[in-house]
Amino acid sequence: MNKIFYPETADRSINQKVEAALKRSMDIMGSLVGLLLFSPVFLFASILIKFNSRGPVFFRQERVGKGGKTFRIYKFRTMTVRNDESEHREFMKQFIRGQAEGVTDAATGTKVFKLTNDARVTPIGKFLRKTSLDEVPQFINVLLGNMSLVGPRPPIPYEVQEYDLWHLRRVLESKPGITGYWQVEGRSITNFDEMTRMDIRYTAMQSALFDLKVILKTPLALFTAKGAY
Template identity: 50%
Template structure:
């Protein structure tokens, strides 16, 4: 696809401009392709802003931003909520021995509370108290994470493009905390968030307020369509090794194609992603 910006071109001149562009492109292609190959090249032109007729735009594929987001039926949303309640309740009951063991390990390893509470941004920008098992020392400096998030969103992380969504070798993390993060056991208290309806089992990860301040306009779309979740599409594909923009695209893809069956498939794949430990820090 070749993009050309034309300024001050009236609608009456569009056909003339298209013919001139076609001739120029054909001449350029002739320098590298045979005449037979050039004849096989199909050129299409789209002029923006486009004149809409009564039936809408000429080719909807040229306007991906106009593609409607499928509005899930209330029954499907009700089923999703039931899965959240049942799944969270079961996890809290079955995992209660692990909760106790983790709490003891945290208290023996470092001073401070067992749970880490933090304000996160949920659906429609509503804030809620996000729960995790504490994996860091208390009274740590958040500046290091603020700077990291700013660089990550700006795409200025790893020069090789292997950005990760979590800090590696974070000096604020305790010895027990490293194990909890590696195994994702620090995320277990979020079943309480899901049970309360602040989160879902499946959905985009809830961002920190200072993270949202760095968002581009299109990034904010991930806060609108669905509730945040414990796991999601990008977690089971790349976990923390997914680039930020790619992570947002996967979140938007999830929101656009959401179904109960998709949630079930993501939940099914999550344990393997956790056990593999790829991209977890």
């Protein structure tokens, strides 16, 4: 039986390949520029982390990427070594199920859904997290190809275990990013279901131009320091 050729399907496939190539090119260029621009941050953060607490400068952790494939994410270490993650694990379980209680952010007056007063976080770590500078090493992940400049935040495997079936779309359909649609529009002021809907919406709208818009909005989101999930 002869296959029926649909021109619109072929055009859509070509457009998707072009957009994927543009996105990857932007990721490579952006990560190289980012590593160059933030090279002083690498130096000063490394010195501060070493003087502040024992342990390595970098924190590596298994995360879930596109298609459910796991990879090692790089961050500046913001916590003490050999810490107990049970409290965070329980919080994320409740957060994903919509049972976590929010606290009021003193600066914005909005509800924030995150683990506060985490005893594992060092004094320098609090500053790095508040400014999101702890995520600068993720430019390495972008250059390696397991992350993108823009995309959903990569979850920890034990978080994915708590997902409802429809939540999985946020990790199956898009490469995770350093920044993203939800991060610049909401940061930590929405619940998990709303965050997931925004991530899925990004997947439907993603393009090189849309990514550029998100990147340009990111400095403002960092400046307002609303707090990150």
